[in-house]
Amino acid sequence: MPEIVADDTPCDLCGLPVKVAGFELKTAEGQKIFCCLGCKTLYTLIRGSGQNEEAGPSNISNNSDQK
Numbered sequence: 001m002p003e004i005v006a007d008d009t010p011c012d013l014c015g016l017p018v019k020v021a022g023f024e025l026k027t028a029e030g031q032k033i034f035c036c037l038g039c040k041t042l043y044t045l046i047r048g049s050g051q052n053e054e055a056g057p058s059n060i061s062n063n064s065d066q067k
């Protein structure tokens with residue numbers, strides 16, 4: 001049974017009307033909805049919100065003795 005989305009809900013990433021439900025994401029700001037998996041993936045990459053994925057390249061400022 002396909003989910004029905006409110007008509008022309010804009011994708012939270014690209015702004016296109018969401019035709020197919022199922023690409024929702026729960027964030028700290030609430031429920032986001034996307035038009036496709038690509039938008040959802042991109043959004044998570046950009047915002048980095050949601051899951052316990054705080055792993056980032058922040059280990060760079062290692063002030064070690066470099067010779």
Ligand SMILES: [Zn+2]
Pocket residue numbers: 011012013014015016034035036039
């Ligand atoms: Zn989109």
